[in-house]
Amino acid sequence: MNKFYTLFILLLIGYSTQAEASDAIALKDTTEVLKLINQAYDNRLTSPEQTVSDAAKALALAEEIEYNVGGVHKFYRGIGEAYRVKGIGNYYLNQASKSIDDYLNALNAFKKINDVRSQGKVYNNIGNLYLDNNFSKALEYLQQALGIAEKLDDDQLKGSLYMNIGNVYYRKQSYYQALNYYNKSNLIFEKMGDTVNMIQCLQNRGVIYFHLNQFDTAEKLLLAANKAAKERDLNKPVASTNLTLASLYIAESRFTDAEKIVQEGLAYSELVKDEKLTSDYNYTIYQLEAKRKNYQSALYHLQLIYRQDSLIHTSNESTQINIIQEQFKRQAAEKENALQQQVQQNDRIKFWAVTVVAGLLLVVIALLISNVKRKAKTNEQLTDLNGEVSRQKENLDRINHHLEEIIDERTKDLQIKNKKLSEYSSYLSHQIRGPIATLRGLMNLEREGLVDEQECINMMDKCVSDIDQKIIEMSEMLNDTGKKVF
Template sequence: MKKYLIFIFCTLFACFAYADDTKAIGKDTSSVIELNTQGFKMRLTSPEQTIADATKALDIATKIGYKRGMAESNRVIGVGYYYMDQSVKAIHNYLTALNYFIELKDLAGEGRVYNNIGNLYRNTDYDLSLEFLNKTLVILKKLNDKPITAGVYNNIGTVYYHKNSFYQALNYYNKSYDLFTELKDSVNIVQLMENKGVIYFNLHQYDKAETLLLKANKEARQLDLNETVASIDLTLAELYTAQNRFVDAEKIIEEGVVFAGMIKSDKIKSDFEYTSYQMELKRKNYEKALGYLRHIYAQDSVTFKQGTSVQIKMMEEQVKQQARQKENEILVQRQDNDRIRFWAVAVVAGLLLMLVGLLISNVKRKAKTNEQLTELNAEVSRQKDNLDRINHHLEEIIDERTKDLQIKNKKLSEYSSYLSHQIRGPIATLKGLMNLEKEGLVDQPECIKMMNKCVGEIDNKIIEMSDMLHDPVKTSL
């Protein structure tokens, strides 16, 4: 009787302890959600803060085993890296988040990640971008999620803008704008005004473009959207240059460079330099234009190398993530086996308790009970041996598939590095020199020397590409 009372007391104590732990976990879960929400809101103002907040959330979620929080934290970290132009880190976090959401069977989470990945590729690989964005739309039809739908429409519009399908882009932007207006999402409304202004600028409807862009600029400042302000200033500078409003263009460029520095975006700074080159060329300040052009050429050479490297690493990351996904599937299977073992052990423990009770009431059955326990332990050992053999076989399968993926990854790396624009920098320089030569304001021998240098660089790149495409032995430039 005394033993039974002790057992009941321990059980009640464990229940109270579990209740306290549940309260603590609930509090930590709320912290994870709050940090992720806070970080996501900072993406247009301070992407570094976005990464910092989401990383804290990830640490807490990992500590308490909150997988949904781990998934969303990885996604928000990826968003932060996207706005810092660090595509390789962004794709790594996106794919990690995607694996968690798939494991949790969270369609809404999958849709958000597919949208993020499509957005990541929208400036570099239009077909791949549309593939991911359309995956998102398929999921959204099941969920009727208006906020994500509005974001996807915006991203699809941007893809069509880059494909120079301006009216098609405007159609998607209008759909997105209507949904965000209905949702009263001021941040995304500002971005849609900017996007529509860019379209009208490309359609040479300058009055509409300027009205939208100035309104978007004003509201973006009020919301502290530094990245959006810099982007709007870039389009306004191009618009003022097209209208020969050079004083306005200079002011807006100066402002935009400041905001680009605040968000630490080298890409936007480079875009402002190119806009300055176009402005000085149109003003016939050829000396300044040539200076900008030389700097742009040097930057483009570095950017091309970095861009090619980023594309290769992104492809490598996708292949690695596929391998990790296979490993996760095997890990899930192992966890299922562990759960089976756990319940088997729990059943054995229950039987042992029953046997102890029987021993207290009937000493004569002791021998028979011990024999049963021995048989059960032997069966558990055999099951453990069988599971060990199965796990060993699964590890061999993982090794074989990993080797196969590494071979495929190497082949992908050989061909993906040639998908970018190999000779953009030299051609841009050559066109600039040709413009200066037409005006007759550049020293002809120096111009011919620089043009020969550009032609030589183009010729060398073409020869290198030809050698690589016809020599399967080579693996990289």
């Protein structure tokens, strides 16, 4: 038995050690996932391709953790955030189809764990996808996210949403409304010390002032954004800022500054591999050469611009996003059907389990009934035994009663004998005392010489004979209980 306990304790220790090792590995992997996600997010404005690559690695590792560890707290948050950041990378690479697919997968993961804050972030990202093709849809998602941010009092999310809502109004050419939201966003990011988003706000405000023809203010803001972005190696903001600066210099006929800033911006756009920005730069170069009246060069760059008609492009992209959403809904419906089938299968398993349990209960009930019958039989036997004991007790009572009668009879006999003894004693005291008194008197007379010796002897012999006769009579009376005392 001691060996068994020792083996059990060793197994328990081994299992505990293995569980601790598994938890340590899971924790290490979780840390690696978060590190990859943060790294991917930080690269979104520098190298969106690297963002997609790191996010994909984080996603694969997060799914592996979820599969191996499982449990109540599955690693859906890591999976959802990896999808979301991957979608951001694809967004900056102008891959709208891939981006919306990532966002919807992220949203599904966050809904499984009821992470409302992360859902708000995804709605914000989806709203950005609609900026260039469906303003009402963009505002719908952004307002939905803003409601979540205000309910949770999440300043970071509110700042991002104010900036993106401003982007919608900018594209709708409602510049003052856009500027109002940019200013609100900038206040939040200044309070939080979020340098990256402050650079975005500087750029956005510079763009607004450019469209309001306030070139000095616009140039000041854009140059500040350009400098800060270069200091932090944010390639995408540098390229975007230079594009607006180029347009501003062209408008002011500062062709040399425009050419310089275009070449720099074009290099940055190629560095981040943003085809849309490259196309925009080609168009800006076309504008520059046309204004400088270099028509041959302008025609060359115009031929480089290969874009679909804006209305068709907008319609197709919006339609493509809606199709992907519908596909995702269908996939969700298929998953729901699969889940229902699984539920039905589980119900069947439960039915058979209940049936087996019911059968076992019937067996247990049968055993209980059999046990009750055995107990009833045992009780009956005990009742018979109690009856026998009662009969034996009655016999003992009768015997005891008989013994009492015998004792009573003996007691009465003894009482009678005692009475006779008392009577004999009284009899002897009267019958024997007389001859003895006579003997004593004769002895006194003979001592004094008052009686003849021979006569005294004869009288004494007669007294002794009387005494002897009385003793014989007493003996006969003692042996004969029916004879009464004289």
